[in-house]
Amino acid sequence: MSEIKTSRVKTQELEPGMTIIAYSGFHSKYHSLDDKSCKFLQHNFKKSKASVIRNNEKREIPVELLKPADKLLRLYAFPSELKKLLTVNEKLINALKARGFLEFDVTNEALEKDEQKELQDAISLVKQASMSTKEKEEHYKKAKENAEKFVYELKANITTRSKTSKAIENIMDDARKGKISYAGINDYVDEITRNSSAEAISAIVSLKQSDQTYDHCVDVGVIFQSSYFKIIEKFGKKGIFETKNKALLAAFLHDFGKSKIPKDILDSTVRFERESEEMKLMESHPDFGADILSGMDMPDSIINMAHFHHVKQDTTMNSCYPKGVDYGKVIYESRLLSIIDAYQALVGRRKYKKSWNPPAAIRYIDALAGVEFDMEAWENFLNVVGLFPKGSLVELNDHSVGFVMSTPRQDLKRPQVAIVRNSGGEDLTHHSLIDLELEQDMSIINDLDIEETFGQDALNVFSNIQIV
Ligand SMILES: [Fe+2]
Ligand SMILES: [Fe+2]
Missing domain, CATH: 1.10.3210.10 (Hypothetical protein af1432)
Structure with a gap:
């Protein structure tokens, strides 16, 4: 795998045509993050990674895990949906100046698809979001096989x-x-x-x-x-x-x-x-x-x-x-x-x-x-x-209830869920599988106690999962 050639430039050296690989120099307000700056970064740099100093140690963490008092060193591994923050043009340069982002690692080269793993993961995520019906069918077929394998192996x-x-x-x-x-x-x-x-x-x-x-x-x-x-x-x-x-x-x-x-x-x-x-x-x-x-x-x-x-x-x-x-x-x-x-x-x-x-x-x-x-x-x-380990019982935003069947690839909050109880509260005999990384309008709103929900029958309910 060849290395991407990058150089470190300041805001005033940015030129249209460059692609930003990492944000690597910051105004002093980012030297010790507060609640407001954490929220700002988490909102604007969703699913990226941050390099920070925490408790005198350097750490590489998902932006979602930034905490007040972290010292920000670098923002990188941007998913493709943040492309607008990476493609240099006049508008972006002005916004970066105003926000206190001072230094960047940039490249003039077109990125090869396989050159940066994080970028590739992000590309595949966006691809999923814009999947054709046939591709989606294939994706769910594979997910169904994995879920069935998981139920079988657990039993x-x-x-x-x-x-x-x-x-x-x-x-x-x-x-x-x-x-x-x-x-x-x-x-x-x-x-x-x-x-x-x-x-x-x-x-x-x-x-x-x-x-x-x-x-x-x-x-x-x-x-x-x-x-x-x-x-x-x-x-x-x-x-x-x-x-x-x-x-x-x-x-x-x-x-x-x-x-x-x-x-x-x-x-x-x-x-x-x-x-x-x-x-x-x-x-x-x-x-x-x-x-x-x-x-x-x-x-x-x-x-x-x-x-x-x-x-x-x-x-x-x-x-x-x-x-x-x-x-x-x-x-x-x-x-x-x-x-x-x-x-x-x-x-x-x-x-x-x-x-x-x-x-x-x-x-x-x-x-x-x-x-x-x-x-x-x-x-x-x-x-x-993930935030919802495999086997957890969760409630979705339509009030249906299901078991977590996978560890998400990107967004730790968005696993695949096998629905066992519909939004009307009826227990189902055949179950649908929802990949929350694909179905962005669905989300987990609650985690549920398995015993309170199903009594002693929890293991049976799980073992009888049949994905349709
Ligand atoms: Fe122990
Ligand atoms: Fe122990």
């Missing part, structure tokens, strides 16, 4: 999830008796990476009961594996784990230290007092885990994940343990795992607590990102699961 993987959970319980029981080995779960690690779908099992977390120890480990494992490799692919990140098996095993074992905790404490559904002996013991599980895994000669990365998955970015927080850890020692994988661990704990359906809707959990963690959770890991995770 097929329910047994895999419960068998894997049992295997984890067995190795932890064995460890409690002094027989320490992880061989018992190797078959399931293999089974999931070879024949099953980690992503489909991930979606079960909001649809099916999960206990707080063993199902939790399975759910965290599969969510970690599927999001981790998507992040590597999407962001070109260099991950420590080369194979799906290793990533899955590492995440399955993150709470292995709980095998040193008596079962009655582990399975207790009452919340222990902060300073109680039971709580202290529970909070030792990362230390126990690191000890056991070191004794098994596990790689440092796996030990780091078991040891540091409850360490918060703000290490002074009460909920941060073990205490006194330098956050710099917490590897990216452990930071990502700690987000997924918190997500599963919120969304997981337990008999004794109300579970959160996945989108509500996403918003909750979003508010804590940068304080409790690492911002880079959070933004990566958000980008690959």
